[in-house]
Each structure stands twice: as C-alpha cells, then as structure tokens.
Amino acid sequence: MPGVLKNIAYSDPFTRYRGQKLIDVVKRLGHSTDSVDLELAIDILYALYLPFPRLIEMHEVPLGHEKHYQIISALLSLDETKKLRLYTVADSFLATSLGALVLMHILEETSEEQSESEKSGGEKGEGAGGTQVQTSRDEEVDSSGGKSIRDSVRRAVEKAVEKVEAVREIKNLVCGYRAGVGHTLGFEDVTLVLKLVERTDISELLKWLEKLPSLVSIARRKKYAFPKGVMEGFAIGSDLERLVPTELAYPEVYFHAKLADSRLLLYDKYIYASLGPIYVLIDKSGSMEGEKLRWAKATALALFLRSRIEKRPFYIRFFDSEPFNLIRIKPSAKPSHVLKMLEYIAAVKGGGGTDISKAIITACNDIAKYRFRELSDIVLITDGEDRIARSLVKRSLQQSSARLVSVMIMGDNNDLKNVSEKYFRVIKLDEKEMLQVIEA
Numbered sequence: 001m002p003g004v005l006k007n008i009a010y011s012d013p014f015t016r017y018r019g020q021k022l023i024d025v026v027k028r029l030g031h032s033t034d035s036v037d038l039e040l041a042i043d044i045l046y047a048l049y050l051p052f053p054r055l056i057e058m059h060e061v062p063l064g065h066e067k068h069y070q071i072i073s074a075l076l077s078l079d080e081t082k083k084l085r086l087y088t089v090a091d092s093f094l095a096t097s098l099g100a101l102v103l104m105h106i107l108e109e110t111s112e113e114q115s116e117s118e119k120s121g122g123e124k125g126e127g128a129g130g131t132q133v134q135t136s137r138d139e140e141v142d143s144s145g146g147k148s149i150r151d152s153v154r155r156a157v158e159k160a161v162e163k164v165e166a167v168r169e170i171k172n173l174v175c176g177y178r179a180g181v182g183h184t185l186g187f188e189d190v191t192l193v194l195k196l197v198e199r200t201d202i203s204e205l206l207k208w209l210e211k212l213p214s215l216v217s218i219a220r221r222k223k224y225a226f227p228k229g230v231m232e233g234f235a236i237g238s239d240l241e242r243l244v245p246t247e248l249a250y251p252e253v254y255f256h257a258k259l260a261d262s263r264l265l266l267y268d269k270y271i272y273a274s275l276g277p278i279y280v281l282i283d284k285s286g287s288m289e290g291e292k293l294r295w296a297k298a299t300a301l302a303l304f305l306r307s308r309i310e311k312r313p314f315y316i317r318f319f320d321s322e323p324f325n326l327i328r329i330k331p332s333a334k335p336s337h338v339l340k341m342l343e344y345i346a347a348v349k350g351g352g353g354t355d356i357s358k359a360i361i362t363a364c365n366d367i368a369k370y371r372f373r374e375l376s377d378i379v380l381i382t383d384g385e386d387r388i389a390r391s392l393v394k395r396s397l398q399q400s401s402a403r404l405v406s407v408m409i410m411g412d413n414n415d416l417k418n419v420s421e422k423y424f425r426v427i428k429l430d431e432k433e434m435l436q437v438i439e440a
Helices: 013-028 038-049 066-077 080-087 092-117 139-144 144-175 186-201 202-211 246-250 252-260 291-310 335-347 358-371 391-397 415-418 431-439
Strands: 223-239 264-272 278-283 313-318 323-329 376-382 402-409 424-425
Touching: 013 038, 013 080, 013 202, 013 415, 038 066, 038 092, 066 080, 066 144, 066 202, 080 092, 080 144, 080 223, 092 144, 092 186, 092 252, 144 202, 144 291, 186 313, 202 278, 202 335, 202 431, 246 252, 246 264, 246 376, 252 291, 252 335, 278 291, 278 358, 291 313, 291 323, 291 335, 291 402, 313 358, 323 335, 323 358, 358 376, 358 391, 358 402, 391 402, 402 415, 424 431
Parallel strands: 278 313, 278 376, 376 402, 402 424
Antiparallel strands: 223 264, 313 323
C-alpha cells in the first residue's frame, strides 16, 4: 500500500529497508510496533530527510489511510517540525534517529488517547488502531479526531526537539567532526544513541561541552622542522633539501649569492611528534557522588575530544578502593566502540572507598603493558585525602614515561602535589576550571 508523499518509491527495497529500520529502532526501545504500517514509518523518515517533501492530494489517499494522511499532514505543517528539519534534512543518521523518536512518541500519545477513549465509551470509533468511522474524506480531516491527532503529533515532535541537541552532540563526539577523523554512524548505531539519550544523564554531560570554546585551538601536537616532513608553507634559508624548484631558474651567479646570504626560498616542512595515550583516572568513591562525578565525567569527554584532535589513544578507568575496567579507544576507533565508552561513562555511579596509589600504579602498568614509548599523560580526578606511596608512584611514572596531572576537587593533597607534574585545585565546578585541566 503506498504512502502519502509524492515522488517516493515505496516499493524500492532500499526505501523499505530504511522504513523498517525506523520501526526496528522503536521496537528495540521497548515499544510495540505491531500496528505500525511500514509506509507510515517511511513517510515520517522522508518528511524529515527530504528538502521539500510534498503531500499527495486528499482525493488520492487510499481508503483506510485517512489517519496516516492526518499524521503526516500535521507533521509537515508544525513549526516544531521546522526546528527538527534544521538538523535532519539530507542527514540520514539524524533523520532516522529523530524520526524514530517522533514515531515512538506518536505511538505513546495515541496509546494514551485510545485508553482514554475506551474509558469514556469510545463514541467515535475503535481508537488509534481500530476501524475508521465511515464518513466523507473532508469530514474525516475536519473532525475533532483530526485535531486530536494534530495535538498528539505536536506533543511527539516537541519531545523529539528536546533531545535533538543531545543526539547531534553525540554524533559529533563519536564521528570526530571536531577532530577530522571522518567516521560515520550507521543505522545499526541509532538504537544505542537513543538509549544513551533516553536512559542516561549523557545530555547533562554534553551540556558542559557546549560551553567550551573550540578545542582545536587548545590541542596542538608538537612538531619539529624536518626536510622530509609535511609542507606547511614557505621559509627563507639555505637548506638545499627543502629548495623550491623555481629558485633554479635564476642565473647561477645569482643563485649562489642567495645561497651565501641564506636567502633561498624553501619549503617549510615539519614532522609531528607522536604521543602516548591520554589516560583518565576518575575517583568514583561515595564522596564523589552527584555534581563532582558529573563534572569529572564531562571533563573526561572533553579530554577524549582532545585525544581525537591530537590523534592519541584514549584510556579511561574509574576507581574507588579498587580499579575498575579499563576502556581503550584507538585514534581510528569505530563509532560503535566510542558509543560503548559513552554508555559506560554515563552508567557509572558513585560509591566505595578510595585508593589513589593503586589506581596510579595500575595506570602506569597499563601504559607499560601496551608498550607506549612516547610521553603519556595520566589525568587523575579525585577529591580524596588519601595517603600516597610517593616513592613507588614516582618510580612507576618514570618507568612508564608518564606524567601525572592531578585534579583535586574541593580538596588538597600534599602527597599528590609532590608526585604530580601539574596540580590543580578545583574550587568551583564550572567550565573555566575544566578548561584549565584540558589545556594542561
């Protein structure tokens, strides 16, 4: 059965595949989709994806599809939909993600209306999934039922609008657009992204990142002049290995005079230093519960962005009296790996004691285990007043070629200060304090 948008090949296998993915996502989020027509899912998707979606004429609507027509008509006419379409037009991932949210919330709204209708006696039909009242097409659209559908669609779209920034920010975080990594998210990643948005506090963490300036200006990889490096411009000098060929066009005497005066035009070439991982250790003890832990998690996400820009591995481990599981993300990691890391970070709750020495030594052992010879950074975020085994920690840091950056949240620790290359005391949990840690 065709849908209600013009110029859509509803029988095309790829079109049906995309519509079925929308239904599958809603089902995986825990909603029944038995009564959802595939064509309705296709129309919701393309109403958000196409630059200029157009409805068919009312007299062309197949019998029994009046409600379908009302839903898509309402969707296309709402101001709230225009806000969604700023993100979804020509973006397959965002159109699928937000289309699934719209469909899910429409099902919720119509299910509630059906329940209320059944309680009041169901005067005008059999509810959202039942048989339509036998009236003319124009009466069907203009009836109070049509208004009710429009209200339901509006509420559904409003709920999707509330989550659009979080979905987009997760996409940017995972795909590395800020870092130029170039990965893309597929249909199979939509469900996990929506679960993150719907069931965790990831949206709160991402709000911190929105307040930070561009991290590209902060994260700069160290570089050294090298004749066979990457060209980044031009320079003046006498290094013949970097000579610009046009200099050979001068008469020989003039060329040698420029060479003697170090005035030859050269390519400015550099080689970038490789660095070890950014390793984040986060204290999840009972005293970190609440805003402290949320701030620490957001800082970890910002450091992850920096690692992407600098093309460095990213490690993260939570700890209390014992270190928890290590999560490793390579510079070229697949989006699914990054999404699993986000899910892990968002799910961790506070609780337990504190053993800072064991956490730092474990981090050093991890770096040594994976044989990183380059300088690695261990960023420790804690509020603990724990005693540190200074000599043992110092030796571990030296053996693993790691420097320790300690971040004390509303506290102080002289032992940590003595073993750390950089030491911060965070008095206020805001983006300014976070930026100082990231810049370190």
